[in-house]
Amino acid sequence: MICMNKYRTKSCGEISEADIDKEVRVAGWVENIRDHGGVKFLDLRDQYGVLQVVVHDETLLENVNKECTVTISGKVILRDEDTVNPKIATGTVEVEAAFLEVLGKCRAALPFEVVTSKETKEDVRLKYRYLDLRNPKVHNNIVLRSNIISYLRQQMTEMGFLEIQTPILSASSPEGARDYLIPSRKHKGKFYALPQAPQIFKQLLMVSGFDRYFQVAPCFRDEDARADRSPGEFYQMDFEMSFATQDDVFAVAEKVIGDTFKKFGGGKTVSPAPFRRIPFAESMLKYGTDKPDLRNPLEIVELSDLFVETDFKPFRGRCVRGISVPDCVKQPRSFFENMLKFAESIGMKGLGYIEVLDDGTYKGPIDKFLTEEQRAELVRRGKLEKGSVIFFIADDKAFAPQLAGQIRTELGRRLNLIDESRFELCFIVDFPMFEIDEETGKYIFTHNPFSMPQGGMDALLNKSPEDVLAYQYDIVCDGVELSSGAVRNHDLEIMKKAFEIAGYTEEDLKTKFTSLYHAFQYGAPPHAGMAPGIDRMVMLLTGEENIREVIAFPMNSNAQDVMMGSPSEVTEEQLREVHIKLR
Known part of the structure; x- marks a missing residue:
């Protein structure tokens, strides 16, 4: 009113x-x-x-x-x-x-019609964003975003979380993405950094005795843009809990995110709690990604063992994956030709397949290389029926899962298998703690280095590093990663051992992560948390395909604010004040 x-x-x-x-x-x-x-x-x-x-x-x-x-x-x-x-x-x-x-008064000629602004080139829209935002469709996205954030805050407060603001000017982190650096005027040659996330601060809040923290937190990362990632800055609903396990975090996420998607999802069905939990290894095998779209019913199967000594040379000794598509034989030849073109566009040399005809026979160039036993095993693993087609993806072990995932997604899209009437949420769990760096051949952290290894010190001492799993987890919705999180490593001795495996000395840990190193010597509680991305959540709830549609004043895909003219040059005097000389 x-x-x-x-x-x-x-x-x-x-x-x-x-x-x-x-x-x-x-x-x-x-x-x-x-x-x-x-x-x-x-x-x-x-x-x-x-x-x-x-x-x-x-x-x-x-x-x-x-x-x-x-x-x-x-x-x-x-x-x-x-x-x-x-x-x-x-x-x-x-x-x-x-x-x-x-x-x-409107004194100037309009650069575009407001009611059709979404049909205008993006850089023109962003230059005149204040006009673009008058378009009711664009405007309503921002109104919805505000309502969603208010609802998230309300839910977290009702669940006993305190909203606490953490610093924006912080220290540069040696881990993660590139920092945005801020030169210090008072301390010559030294720099602040904008926080990539409130990670260290929220862990220190747990050490400080705050039981449940949350924050609608701005985060800053010097990363390239994608459709689901805005360059420069983004917002997340960051939270952390003391004396908490992975299950405690999941219960909060299921309640808060589940209720938010039900309230603002426009009547779409939302996965009921508890959300499905999928181990990382299973997700990479079945879906070819750790961000699976579970609305797509197709699954990938492992076939490598069937082709160890095959006469079909492109498969021999390779990592081979298969995707069985029911009732696909009826598709026109152009469908298979276009799938082949797509496969070549993502770096594959071809896309083999076998058709199961109505009379129960098989058709395809690979079929003649199969024994009866192999054919029977293909039928069993791929659940092949009359009318099915099984597609084959073969490549190195590092690339075959990703390629299979892209083929699965493209098949689902071209065959209209994606159920747009629902939101499918899941947790991806059991991420590996370490992996081998291809360039150095040494172990590095695969995810958040401050995560607790499953099995604690015993696992670090007695398992091969690549077999150690971490209490790390992601929330994924419809193929979009909404959040990552972890049970934190609050034990200094376990932390020192984990960092030692990744090539850090105790002195490195003490120097580069000094606040946690010292704080954990004064009685740290077990703690865990996560940080769902607000921009991505709103993007999914509005049905937009580009994250910039749900941000009031976004940068363009080249990390420029064409409305404000940033990044921009500054004066020599400004540079002198912060002790910087351009070269």
Whole structure:
């Protein structure tokens, strides 16, 4: 409800048949002007809706043009039956203008039509983002984002979490993505860094005795853009819990994220709690990714052992994966030709397949290389039936799973197998703690180095490093990673051993992670947490394919703010103040 003031007594979206014959004052932007021969109509828009205004006295329209702001007063009347607009909430009424005043003139030619701004080139939209945001579709994304954040805050507070703000100016981290560095004026040659995440601070809050922390946290990473990743900065709903296990974190995530998707998901079905838990190794095998879209029913099967000594040379000794697609024989030849083109576009040399014909026989160039035993095993593993087609992906062990995952996704898309009526959420668990760096041949951390290894010190001492699993986990929804998290390593001795395996000395740990190193010597509680990405959550809930559609003022894909002109050059004086010389 809009309070009584000099510009409006009600919002445009509030006017209804209950207001007929009442005098009202409204204000907003002129979306359209229509001339019906002696009578003109304005579509007036504000944040809350669109209202039709009828103008009989054309002198009221002096200096009025599209996208100027006006205040109008007049009587609410019922529209003629043949002019009712069922597409808008105010479609049965209109205001008969008795007074109109231009509040803000539109002095320049519009770079695009506001109502069709989403059809404009992105850099033009972003340069005039304040106009683009007037488009109701774009505007509503930001309103929804605000409502989602408010709901997340409400849920976390109700669950006993305290919202605590952590620093924006921090220290550079030797792990993770590239930092944004901030030169210090007072400390020559030294730099602050914008936080990639509040990771260290939230762990220190647990050591400080705060039991449950959360924060709608800005994070800064100098990364390249993707459709689901904004360059520069993003927001996450960061939380951490003391005296907590992985299951405790999952229970909070299932409640908060599950309820958020139910409330704002537009009626789509949401995975019920508990969300499915999929070990990392199983996810890489079945789906070819650690970010599986479970709406796609296709699964990948391991076939390498069947082709160890095959006469079909492209498969011999390779990592071979198969994807069985029911009822696929009926597809036209062009389907298979286009799948082959896609396979070649992602670096594959080909895409073999075998068809199971209606008479139970097999068709395909690979079939003649199969024994009866191999064929029977293919039928068993791939669950082949009449009409099925099994596609083969063969490559090095490092690449075959990823290629198979891309083929699975493309098959699901081309065959319309993705069920768009639901949100499928899952946890990916049991990530490996270490992997071998291909360049150095040494062990490195695969994920968050501060995670607790499963089995603790015993696992680090008695297992091969590549066999050690960590209490690390991701939340994935419809093929998009929403969050990563972990049970933290709060034991200094276990931490020293884990970092030793990854090539760090105790002195490295003490120097590079000094705050945790010292804090954990004063009684650290077991703690765990995660940080669901707000931008990605809103992107999924709005059905947008690009994350920039749900951020008020995003950078473009080249990490530029074309509206503000950043990054920009600065003066020599500014550089001198922070002791920097360009070279």
